[in-house]
Amino acid sequence: MLHNKSFVKKTRAGRVMKQVREHYLRDDIFCGAPFCKVCDTSSARLSESPSTILVLDTNVVLHQIDLLENLAIDDVVVLSIVLEEVKNKNLSVYNRIRAICSNSKRNFFVFSNEYHRDTYIKEMSGETKNDRNDRAIRVATQWYQNHLGSGVKVLLITNDKENKRKANDEGIHAETVETYVKSLDRPDLLDLLVRPSEDIDMEEVEDLRPSKRKVIYIEHKPMSEITSGLHRGIYHQGKLRVNRYNPFEAYVGSESIGDEIIIYGRSNMNRAFDGDIVAVELLPQDQWQEEKSLSIACGDEDEDEDVHLAPNSADDAPRTIPQQGSSGEINAVSSRPSGRIVGIIKRNWHSYCGSLEPMPMPAGSGGIVHALFVSKDRRFPKIRIQTRQLENLLDKRIVVAVDSWDRQSRYPSGHYVRTIGEIGDRDTESEVVLIENDINSRPFSSQVLACLPPLPWSVSSEDLSNPIRQDLRNLRVFSVDPPGCKDIDDALHCTALPNGNFEVGVHIADVTNFVHPGTPLDDEAAQRGTSVYLVERRIDMLPKPLTEDICSLRSDVERLAFSVIWEMTPEADVVSSRYTKSIIKSSAAMSYVEAQARMDDSRLMDPLTTDLRNMNSLAKKMRLRRIERGALTLASAEVKFQIDTETHDPLDIGMYQIREANQMVEEFMLAANVSVAQQILKSFPLCSLLRRHPTPTKEMLEPLLRTAAAIGLHLDVSTSKAMADSLDHAVGDDPYFNKLIRILATRCMSQAVYFCSGELSPPEYHHYGLAAPLYTHFTSPIRRYADVIVHRLLAASLGIFKLPPIFQDRGQLTSISDNLNYRHRNAQMAGRASVELHTLIYFRKRPTDTEARIVKIRSNGFFVFVPKYGIEGPVYLTTRSEKGGGEWYIDEQQQKIKKMDGSLSYSILQSVQIHMEVVEPQPNRPKLQLSLI
C-alpha cells in the first residue's frame, strides 16, 4: 500500500520547502510473539507465554532507561515511532535502548508500527506532532491487544497523564511507571525510578523553611532566543570544560571569538555540566576577573586540592592562565574574556561514580530519604538523590544518573543506578577508576571468542607453504621486555653480514592474521582501542588466548610475525629496508635486567650476547643522530609498585629505572615505526593512520619559562633542537635538577595524537617530541588497535592483502582515530588513577618523611613534587581558618613566597622536607596530606 507523506521543512539557508516522501505501508511486519498463530514467528523476540506485554511511551524510554536496563523489566514492545522520537531527543539513550533491543537475553521487540498497514495513522488537522505520536502509540497498543487476544494483557506504560487518560477512555490498559513497578513488588527497583519533576520536593534536604525557597540560578533563555543571539553575535556557542582541579572554573572554547571564555563560579555556570554544549554571554569587561587560581583552592565549599600524581603532559596538568604584563602593572584587568552561561544547547548528562555524603541516619528507617551524592570526579557538582536503602549505600561507591536541575535547587537531582562496592576496598576503587574512564572491562562475548582460532594453536603447514610468508626460523631472534611480560609483541634480530654490514630485523606479532576486519573480534578491539594497564591488573584489548599465547612471541615456539628488516652499516645508516610477513622462532625472551646483565658481563661471548652488543652499539648511534636532529629527551616521574602476590597490596614504590637495554629496544621500535609510516604514506597518502605531536605554542611553554627565569636559567624554545640543547645545558648544583626541569618541560606539552593522513597537510604530520616528520604506531598490535590498522595498511601496501573497505571512507577512519585518541587518553588516566589509588593504600600504613621540590607557588602555600613517589600535592602555609592571614606574600618575579617579617622564604624548585600521611577528615574519605617538617 502506497502512501505519500508530505511535510514542510526549513532548509539550511532558511527557506521553507515542501517535502514529499513516499511511505510504504506493509502487511509483512510481525508482532514478535512466538505464540502468535497468524504471524511469522521466526524473528519473534518475546517470551513464550508472557502474562503482560509492555508497550512503552517515549517519555518512559527517555527518562527511565536505567530501569529498562534492569533484567526485571521484560517482554517489552518498543515501537519504531518511540525509537524515532528518542533518537531525535537523546542519542545516547537511543543507543542504550537499541543495545537492549539487540541483546538476545532480553525479550525486547521492536515493532515498526509506522510501516504497518493497520497501525500507521495520519496526522489529523489541528493535531500537533506530539499528539499524533501519542495516538500512534495508543493505536499500536490497541492493535496488539486485538491481535494477541485476551489471553495476554497488553499494558501501555506512560507517564503522560493526558495520554494515560485517553488510553483508559479507549479501553487500553495503561499505567504509570511508578504504579507498574510497585505492582512488581521489587522495592530495589524503585530506587532506579526517575521521579517526575513535579513530585520532587526540592528543598527537603537543604532547608524546609519556605522563606529560604529562592531562585538560585537565572533562567535559561529559550532556544529561539539563543539561536537569534548566536546569529547576532551576542552569545557564543561552545563546549563547556570544567577545570579538573577547580570545579568552580570552567572554559568554553568559542570559535566565534577565537578564544576561550572563562566562567567563574557555579552561578555563572548556571547548571551546566562538563561537556555540555552551552551558549555564553560575555560579561562587561570591567567584570573580567583577574585569575583566582593564585590561591590553592577557592573555598566557597569544603572541597580542596588533593594530592595526585604528577601530571605527564599539558593535557593532564591544571590549566594556568598566562599572565599578561605580570611585571610592573598592578591592578591589571585580565584580558581573558569571562562570561556567564545563558542557555544549554545540548546536555551531556551521563552516570557518575561516587558516594553519598555522610549524613545521620534519619529516624524510622525504611522510608524515602533524600541524600546528597558526591561524584569522585570533582568536575561534577553534588547530586541529590532519593533512596530507600540509605543504610546500605552510605559506605558504598554507587553510580548515579542525573535527571534534572531545577532553578530553585542548588544541586541537580538524580537517581540511584547501582552499587559498585564498599568505599576504600581496592577492587571497588579500581572498578570506579574503570567506570570513570569509560573503560570496558567486561569479559569478551561469546561472538568475539568464536572468532579465535581453535586451541591449542600452532603454526600450520599451510602457513609454512604460504608464499607471502617468509621462513625466518633459522634466525637468532630474541625479545627484551619488562619482567613478567606475557604479551610479547616485539622481537629483534641482528646478524653480521659478510660485507661488514648488519642485518637488523624487528619482528612484530602478526595480530592481523587472527583479527580479520569486520568480525565481532575486530569490532570489539576497535571499540576498546587499547589495553589498559592498572597497577594490579591488565584489561586486554584482545582475548587472553591471543594476547598471551597465539600472538605472543614467546621463546622456543614458532610464531607468525610481521617483520621489518634493514641492512645497516656499522655506522647505523640504513642501506635498504624491506617488509615481510614471516615465521620466527624466538630463542630467548629476556627481561631488560637480564639483557643488560648479559651486555655488561664481559666474560660472556656467546652469539646472543654478541648480537645484543652489536645492536646496542647501533642503537646508540641512532639515538645520537636522533638527538642531533632535535629529538627531546623528556622525562616523566613514572613510579613502579611492588605488589604483594597474595594480597595484591603495594609493598614498595620506587622510580622506574631506565637502562640501556630499554633504550636499545625503544630505538629500534622508533625506527620501525618511522620506516613503516613512510611506507604506508607512500602507498596511501589519503588514508594512512599516523601519529603526530603538535609543536607547543608559546603560551603552553609560558609556565616553564617563568620558572626557569626565576632561577636564572635561560631556555631557548624556538625549535625543538634549541630546546633540547638548552635542556641539556640546564645543569644545576644537584643531580636531580636536570631531570626536574625536563619533567616540567614535558608537562607543558600536549600529547601526541593519532590522525588520518587525508585530514591534514603534510607539514602538520610532524612529531615534535621525536623530531620526526612522520611517525606511526606499528610495534604493539596486541595492545593497541592503531597498530592493527597500520598492519593492515602495510600489508595492503605490499600487495599481500586487500585494503578493508573502511579505509575508503575517510570519515569513518577519522572517527576511528578519534576513538583511539579518546581510549588512549582514558587508558592513561585510568593507569594514573590506579597508581594514585595504590599510593594511598601504600601510605595508609606508612606515614613517611621525605624530600620534595617546590614546583608552584600560590598565595597560601605551594605545590610540591615528591620525586621518590612521583606525586604532587599542596602544602599549606596558612591554615584554612585564617585564610589569607597576610603573613605571607608572593614575589611574583622571583617566584618566591615570603613571610612578612622576612624570616622565612620559599622559592621555586627549592628542596623541602615534608611529612606524608593519610588522614581521614571525614569518614570513608581518606586522603594523603603533605605537611612541612
Next chain:
Amino acid sequence: MEYVSPEGLRLDGRRPMEMRQIRAEIGAVSKADGSAVFEMGNTKVIAAVYGPRQVQNKSQQMNDQALVRCEYSMANFSTGDRMRKPKGDRRSTEISLVIRQTMEASILTHLMPHSQIDIFVQVLQADGGTRSACINAATLALADAGIPMRDLVTSCSAGYLNSTPLLDLNYVEDSAGGADVTLGILPKLDKVTLLQMDSKLPIDILENVMQLAIEGCKAVANYIREILLENTKQLEFRRGV
C-alpha cells in the same frame, strides 16, 4: 545516518531488495509516433518518439544506418523548488548522451538508413533514479512507435548504504553520498548496455550490487512486457480483429 533500520526497513518502509512501485502508460502524447509515461515511485518521466523520419540536417545523414537523437530535460516544476534550468547544461547533455547510446544499442538502426529517430524525454517529477526511469520510458515509447529493436532495454539503479546493497534508490538515499550504480541491460540477451557509478566500491561488493540491479532491471522488463502486451491486446480489440 541510519538508512536501513536494524529491523531491515528503509526510510520509506521498503526492504533493501524492494523496488518502488512502478507504473507505466502508453500513448501519452498522441501527436508523437510513440510515447509513454513511466513512474518509479515519485519519479515521473514522459517520453515521446518521432521517427523514423527524414533527416532534418542533411549533413548528419548516414547511408548505412539511422540517426538516433535524444533530448533529455527536466521540467521546471520537477523538483520542489522552482528553478530555471538552462537547456543544454552539462548534466542534461550527459544524460542525453547516455540515453542515446543505450537506446542505440538496441535499435536495429541498419534497417532504417537515411532516416532519423528522435527521442524526447522529460522529467515531470524527480525523486531519484531519473536516469533509469528515462531509459524505461524511452524503451516503451520506442516500442509504441514500432521501431525495430533487438530487445527491450530496461534500467534500474542500486546503491550501497549502511553496508547493505539497496535496490532502486530514492532521492534521499541517492544524496546520502554512497555509491549509486545505474545499470541498463538487454534482459533477453543478458547483456549490459549501460553501467555507471558515482563514488567508489570494492570490486566484490560492486558485483553484489550489480547483481541486485540486474534483478531490478529484469523485474522492470517483465512489467514493461506486460504493459506492451496489454496495449497490443487493446489495439487488436479496437481494430476489431
